[in-house]
Amino acid sequence: MIIEDDYDAEFRYDREPVGALQGLAADRVVSIGTVSKSPAPALRLGWLLAPPSLAAAVVEYKLLSDRGSPALDQLALARLVESGRYDRHLRRMRAVYAARRAALLAALAEHAPGVRVTGPDAGFHAVAHLDTPGGEAPVIEAARARGVGLHGMSVCRADGSDAPPQLVLGFGNTGERAVRAGIAAVGDLLAPPLTRRRAASGRAARPGR
Numbered sequence: 001m002i003i004e005d006d007y008d009a010e011f012r013y014d015r016e017p018v019g020a021l022q023g024l025a026a027d028r029v030v031s032i033g034t035v036s037k038s039p040a041p042a043l044r045l046g047w048l049l050a051p052p053s054l055a056a057a058v059v060e061y062k063l064l065s066d067r068g069s070p071a072l073d074q075l076a077l078a079r080l081v082e083s084g085r086y087d088r089h090l091r092r093m094r095a096v097y098a099a100r101r102a103a104l105l106a107a108l109a110e111h112a113p114g115v116r117v118t119g120p121d122a123g124f125h126a127v128a129h130l131d132t133p134g135g136e137a138p139v140i141e142a143a144r145a146r147g148v149g150l151h152g153m154s155v156c157r158a159d160g161s162d163a164p165p166q167l168v169l170g171f172g173n174t175g176e177r178a179v180r181a182g183i184a185a186v187g188d189l190l191a192p193p194l195t196r197r198r199a200a201s202g203r204a205a206r207p208g209r
């Protein structure tokens with residue numbers, strides 16, 4: 001059985017959406033979606049498309065775990081979807097998040113030249129790979145001293161390890177101006193040492209991601 005956690009599917013920027021596996025093998029894939037990315041995580045609503053053979057067990061488990069999600073919230077969401085306003089909201093927010101993402105990538109290229117960034121194709125996060133001595137903690141502490149909150153990947157790992165050292169750069173709730181100002185303030189902490197030395201010595205640093 002494959003569990004397809006399709007939680008960022010609505011926010012994919014410069015690539016075609018990835019087709020759902022569920023449609024290829026409905027008897028082998030459990031597809032999960034959520035409204036946590038839109039409209040909001042506080043709603044605590046999602047959906048699950050299970051093969052018919054699992055449906056009864058899933059319903060029973062849901063009943064035993066929380067006796068069901070609030071009916072009024074579900075009805076309000078259904079109304080939003082049926083009216084077309086949910087789709088309009090997605091279209092509008094896709095442009096908003098795309099602009100924040102572009103601001104983040106441009107600010108990194110300008111202020112942290114050479115830093116490797118992965119995962120910005122969908123969702124609200126990019127991962128910056130640190131090539132700095134000492135791992136995540138010194139970078140996070142130095143950024144905090146400058147008034148910028150950074151989040152290390154180590155808090156997302158089961159064992160809390162910071163190897164490899166990475167930062168999770170979220171832009172879901174941060175406007176473009178704040179993204180630009182934040183990265184401008186800490187960019188030198190993220191850039192790999194060689195690029196930083198080049199920049200400090202005045203030679204043109206090679207921009208990159």
Ligand SMILES: Cc1ncc(COP(=O)(O)O)c(C=O)c1O
Nearest residue numbers: 005007033034035036041045046
């Ligand atoms: C991998 C993954 N799946 C699903 C979700 C959505 O979880 P939930 O619907 O419980 O908020 C998230 C939240 O960010 C996530 O990171």
